[in-house]
Amino acid sequence: MDTALTPQERATLEAAMARVIPTDEHPGAREAGAIDWLERYLAGDAVYAKPDGSGFQTLTGRLADAWERRIATLRERYRTGAAELDRVAGERFGARFAELEGERQDAVLAELERGATLTRERTQAAILEDELPFFALLALHTRQAFYSDPVYGGNRDQVGWRHIGFPGPATMADALEDRYTTDDYLA
Amino acid sequence: MTTSPEPRRGRKPDRVDVCIVGGGASGATAAKVLTEAGARVAILERGPWLKPKDFSPDELANVNRFYLTPDPLLHPRTHRASADEPARVSRFSPTPFIVGGGTAHWTGWVPRMFEEDFEMRSRHGEVAGADLADWPISYADLEPYYDKVEWSLGVSGDAGANVHEAPRSRGYPLPSLPQTRYAKRFREGCEAAGHGSFQMPIAMRGKPFGGRPATLQSAFVQTMGDPSGTRGGAAQTFVPDAVATGRLDLRPDCYVRELTAGPEGAVTAALYEDAEGVLYEQEADVFVVACNAIESARLLLLSTSAAFPDGLANHNGLVGRFLTLHEYTEAIGVFDGEPLYPWAGGGYISAGTADFYATDPDRGFVGGGLIAAGSAGFPLPVNWSLPEKPAWGAEAKRIDREYFNHSMSAGIVLQDLPQATNVVDLDPDVRDAWGVPVARVTHRAHPNDIAQANWLVDRCGEILDAAGATKVWRNYIDSITGNAVHQHGTLRMGEDPEASVVDAACRSHSVANLYVVDGSVFPTPSGVNPTLTIMANAWRVAEGIARARSAT
Numbered sequence: 001m002d003t004a005l006t007p008q009e010r011a012t013l014e015a016a017m018a019r020v021i022p023t024d025e026h027p028g029a030r031e032a033g034a035i036d037w038l039e040r041y042l043a044g045d046a047v048y049a050k051p052d053g054s055g056f057q058t059l060t061g062r063l064a065d066a067w068e069r070r071i072a073t074l075r076e077r078y079r080t081g082a083a084e085l086d087r088v089a090g091e092r093f094g095a096r097f098a099e100l101e102g103e104r105q106d107a108v109l110a111e112l113e114r115g116a117t118l119t120r121e122r123t124q125a126a127i128l129e130d131e132l133p134f135f136a137l138l139a140l141h142t143r144q145a146f147y148s149d150p151v152y153g154g155n156r157d158q159v160g161w162r163h164i165g166f167p168g169p170a171t172m173a174d175a176l177e178d179r180y181t182t183d184d185y186l187a
Numbered sequence: 188m189t190t191s192p193e194p195r196r197g198r199k200p201d202r203v204d205v206c207i208v209g210g211g212a213s214g215a216t217a218a219k220v221l222t223e224a225g226a227r228v229a230i231l232e233r234g235p236w237l238k239p240k241d242f243s244p245d246e247l248a249n250v251n252r253f254y255l256t257p258d259p260l261l262h263p264r265t266h267r268a269s270a271d272e273p274a275r276v277s278r279f280s281p282t283p284f285i286v287g288g289g290t291a292h293w294t295g296w297v298p299r300m301f302e303e304d305f306e307m308r309s310r311h312g313e314v315a316g317a318d319l320a321d322w323p324i325s326y327a328d329l330e331p332y333y334d335k336v337e338w339s340l341g342v343s344g345d346a347g348a349n350v351h352e353a354p355r356s357r358g359y360p361l362p363s364l365p366q367t368r369y370a371k372r373f374r375e376g377c378e379a380a381g382h383g384s385f386q387m388p389i390a391m392r393g394k395p396f397g398g399r400p401a402t403l404q405s406a407f408v409q410t411m412g413d414p415s416g417t418r419g420g421a422a423q424t425f426v427p428d429a430v431a432t433g434r435l436d437l438r439p440d441c442y443v444r445e446l447t448a449g450p451e452g453a454v455t456a457a458l459y460e461d462a463e464g465v466l467y468e469q470e471a472d473v474f475v476v477a478c479n480a481i482e483s484a485r486l487l488l489l490s491t492s493a494a495f496p497d498g499l500a501n502h503n504g505l506v507g508r509f510l511t512l513h514e515y516t517e518a519i520g521v522f523d524g525e526p527l528y529p530w531a532g533g534g535y536i537s538a539g540t541a542d543f544y545a546t547d548p549d550r551g552f553v554g555g556g557l558i559a560a561g562s563a564g565f566p567l568p569v570n571w572s573l574p575e576k577p578a579w580g581a582e583a584k585r586i587d588r589e590y591f592n593h594s595m596s597a598g599i600v601l602q603d604l605p606q607a608t609n610v611v612d613l614d615p616d617v618r619d620a621w622g623v624p625v626a627r628v629t630h631r632a633h634p635n636d637i638a639q640a641n642w643l644v645d646r647c648g649e650i651l652d653a654a655g656a657t658k659v660w661r662n663y664i665d666s667i668t669g670n671a672v673h674q675h676g677t678l679r680m681g682e683d684p685e686a687s688v689v690d691a692a693c694r695s696h697s698v699a700n701l702y703v704v705d706g707s708v709f710p711t712p713s714g715v716n717p718t719l720t721i722m723a724n725a726w727r728v729a730e731g732i733a734r735a736r737s738a739t
């Protein structure tokens with residue numbers, strides 16, 4: 001697995017994700033391991049978990065080609081985006097993004113957000129991430145990292161699910177072995 | 188692009204009685220009926236045959252990374268609002284390309300259509316800008332087949348609870364499932380606002396039925412396959428029934444590129460490519476198209492011949508026209524007090540009302556639609572959302588925490604009107620990863636569609652208000668985006684060979700051995716979820732094919 005991000009890019013993006021879902025009295029993106037989720041995804045070998053949660057599927061043929069292309073696009077967008085965060089941070093506050101305090105980081109993010117029209121698709125599932133500008137991608141992926149199954153590297157110890165009160169399965173294998181139901185949550 | 192110049196040809200498989208293209212809801216229904224009637228059937232299905240062990244409770248893979256639905260980098264479609272603008276690549280109306288089709292990843296709402304849905308033209312006459320037509324069959328013609336599908340899928344519901352329901356020969360095989368909190372809250376809202384309501388009939392079993400186990404209730408249902416294999420769907424019921432006859436040859440990973448026609452115009456073979464890129468010709472007496480309305484039109488348009496230079500069965504230029512799509516939109520409310528758990532059972536163990544279904548001329552539009560309870564946006568954590576929620580920051584996080592379990596929607600199934608100018612054709616520029624031209628959708632909503640949708644959204648809002656919501660958002664629409672993922676109309680059924688593509692038996696007016704069994708044949712789409720009707724009609728058509736075979 002090649003490393004998708006340089007240490008500096010990683011530090012910048014981790015700090016940015018920590019402002020997208022900040023830590024308050026509950027854990028945020030940082031505690032959930034969102035940056036690990038992102039590195040895994042951008043490395044290209046964590047697209048689909050195996051159904052029993054024991055690792056990731058190996059893609060082949062046209063499907064593998066399509067995902068290789070998509071992830072190359074995303075990786076490039078994160079590289080440029082991380083550089084942009086540091087550039088704006090430097091211009092406005094004379095330091096790297098990760099070194100700024102929270103409010104200043106928010107100001108930098110707000111500046112990038114202004115440049116990026118977030119597509120208002122009627123359903124999130126209709127969004128094509130390949131087409132999103134950096135800021136929209138960052139916001140979307142932080143959310144995905146915080147709330148997707150822990151097998152993908154984020155939502156560590158199910159902190160995302162616990163934060164909103166969602167009783168997800170302990171492991172994906174539970175669903176395969178018929179141990180997961182929502183029968184306790186009816187009227 | 189991966190078009191090899193000289194594709195390899197494989198040895199011809201044995202000729203069969205009936206070749207069905209597409210192994211989804213309608214194709215599997217037809218295969219069950221035909222094999223049980225003694226026919227030897229091959230299903231050519233372009234996607235894989237996935238089994239329960241291939242499915243998982245994985246929102247990210249299924250909803251955001253197209254695990255079961257077409258990836259636009261491989262299977263693009265294009266979309267535009269009118270013929271004078273460029274079409275853009277989009278993920279338009281995506282259903283899975285796998286055995287089971289769009290019933291592999293559904294929840295399975297299975298309401299019947301209403302009597303008036305078959306007679307829209309007679310009842311409403313000419314509506315300017317629309318092309319209403321009566322169905323050449325009536326509700327009474329379809330009723331016995333609704334019954335057969337309900338009893339073989341194992342549908343749970345309360346017959347008679349929907350007071351507007353058309354006459355039925357008997358009740359549902361299973362009583363309604365235990366009620367969810369969001370369905371209960373919806374029904375309380377209906378009652379307080381003075382409307383009737385009912386639990387949505389659903390293709391899930393509260394207890395074992397017909398030799399199949401009770402459905403295991405999970406939060407991971409909509410857009411996801413079922414790792415327990417206990418939900419109702421074509422791959423879990425009709426496919427095994429057909430396999431059990433010993434007469435079904437279900438061939439997954441076989442992409443039909445065209446139907447080849449002889450000089451007389453009859454179909455001689457289905458030309459398909461397998462996973463290794465080898466081309467085969469499947470011969471049969473009868474060919475049944477069951478690819479879902481967008482892909483079925485595309486397949487006929489790809490199938491050009493001397494007899495049909497503009498596409499198979501396209502003797503009058505109507506193949507691909509009259510596309511109808513419904514549309515999903517809603518009012519969303521948030522509630523104090525007890526949590527609603529709007530993901531329980533997958534978020535769509537629902538309740539509905541049909542009080543706003545029948546046309547009322549005073550409203551200034553034709554038709555109406557079903558209203559039913561659901562979640563806000565999507566029932567699971569990654570894709571859940573509330574209107575006006577910021578995309579990031581402390582406030583966004585607070586909203587997630589406070590409302591994820593305290594929000595729900597009342598949503599509509601829009602009854603859109605058919606228009607000849609809403610068309611599926613072949614995109615002249617865009618090809619899929621196999622090098623084949625893709626479907627281009629040209630579609631603009633009729634003013635009636637928008638008026639009806641937004642009027643219904645107001646009713647949804649009132650129901651949530653009456654249910655005690657502390658805040659309600661009304662999501663009005665100004666276009667149809669295909670988000671209901673219901674497709675109909677492109678190969679219209681009718682008596683008149685000049686005004687339709689197939690006849691009342693769903694046989695092509697111009698190709699004697701070609702039938703269509705999916706929603707393509709619907710002259711009008713109704714305002715309810717279509718798949719029960721698609722399956723019932725497929726059953727009816729397949730019985731007709733079997734009868735014609737035994738007569739010769």
Ligand SMILES: Cc1cc2nc3c(=O)[nH]c(=O)nc-3n(C[C@H](O)[C@H](O)[C@H](O)COP(=O)(O)OP(=O)(O)OC[C@H]3O[C@@H](n4cnc5c(N)ncnc54)[C@H](O)[C@@H]3O)c2cc1C
Pocket residue numbers: 208209210211212213214231232233234281282283284285286287288289290292293294295296297409410441442443444477478479480482483486671672673674705706716717718719721
């Ligand atoms: C998330 C979701 C939930 C839904 N829930 C409901 C619901 O609750 N109630 C309801 O009524 N409807 C629901 N629907 C709609 C439902 O999926 C469709 O109406 C239904 O599947 C249509 O049946 P069909 O047989 O026409 O097509 P499909 O079931 O889509 O099957 C078509 C098959 O043809 C195959 N195919 C296509 N082209 C080719 C080719 N060239 N060669 C070989 N094979 C080909 C495809 O791979 C596919 O398997 C839902 C849809 C979605 C997306």
